[in-house]
Amino acid sequence: MLFIYGIRSKEHPAQPIRNVYCKGCGHTNHTARALTRYAHLFWIPFFITSRPLQLVCDNCGNITDKRTLPVEDLRRIRRAFFSLWNTLPYFTGLALLLLTASFAYLGKQETKQQELAMLERPQVNDVYVADYAKLFTDVDMEGYDYGAFKITSLSEDGVSFAMAKVSYKTKYAVKKKLRKGFFKPDEYVSDNEILISHEDVKGLYKSGIFSSIHRQKAAER
Numbered sequence: 001m002l003f004i005y006g007i008r009s010k011e012h013p014a015q016p017i018r019n020v021y022c023k024g025c026g027h028t029n030h031t032a033r034a035l036t037r038y039a040h041l042f043w044i045p046f047f048i049t050s051r052p053l054q055l056v057c058d059n060c061g062n063i064t065d066k067r068t069l070p071v072e073d074l075r076r077i078r079r080a081f082f083s084l085w086n087t088l089p090y091f092t093g094l095a096l097l098l099l100t101a102s103f104a105y106l107g108k109q110e111t112k113q114q115e116l117a118m119l120e121r122p123q124v125n126d127v128y129v130a131d132y133a134k135l136f137t138d139v140d141m142e143g144y145d146y147g148a149f150k151i152t153s154l155s156e157d158g159v160s161f162a163m164a165k166v167s168y169k170t171k172y173a174v175k176k177k178l179r180k181g182f183f184k185p186d187e188y189v190s191d192n193e194i195l196i197s198h199e200d201v202k203g204l205y206k207s208g209i210f211s212s213i214h215r216q217k218a219a220e221r
Helices: 071-081 088-120 171-179 198-207
Strands: 005-011 015-017 030-041 044-050 053-057 127-131 146-155 158-164 189-196 210-214
Touching: 015 071, 030 071, 030 088, 044 088, 053 071, 088 198, 088 210, 127 171, 127 198, 146 171, 146 189, 158 198, 171 210, 189 198, 198 210
Parallel strands: none
Antiparallel strands: 005 030, 015 030, 030 044, 030 053, 127 146, 127 210, 146 158, 158 189
16 A cells, blocks of 8 residues: 655745844844644644744844744744644644544444343354464464354353364454355354353453454344
């Protein structure tokens, strides 16, 4: 993917500044110029990197270094250019990033609550994404550590699972396959069943060995 990023500058309209003493000729009338430099990604401003100022005497053209200005004069000049309303737009990208992160977090929390509800009330055909490497520590998975368990039956003794025959390198790859319904054909599921007590199922989920739960819709079953 191509990323377009960098630093851009916006020049602000020049402002007349009065009552600032010019060390070159003694006049007090100046013209101030200012830039806002900002970082961008795909031309969306993310944050301000600097805001340089230049003060030019209207009489002799002498440029006054802002570092030599009295603090009150510098504040007065900055107020002429920069306000809250022309500052906030330069943080648009950062605001969008934070907003996206907030929605992602809320979505993750909602999914977590749904999974906890499914964990308390399991159903036949529920599918649990599983970390095979942690579950079967005596087997070398050769990097293909993630698979899935499908509930085949429920009893007082626990939950019976059929294990997927195919494993993947990441749990996200398993989730992608689940969305495509790869558990529908019987050939993807082992004939052997594994019985796990209800408490152990909850423990496997809390420990992260079962990382997520997928419940098929009625139309998918």
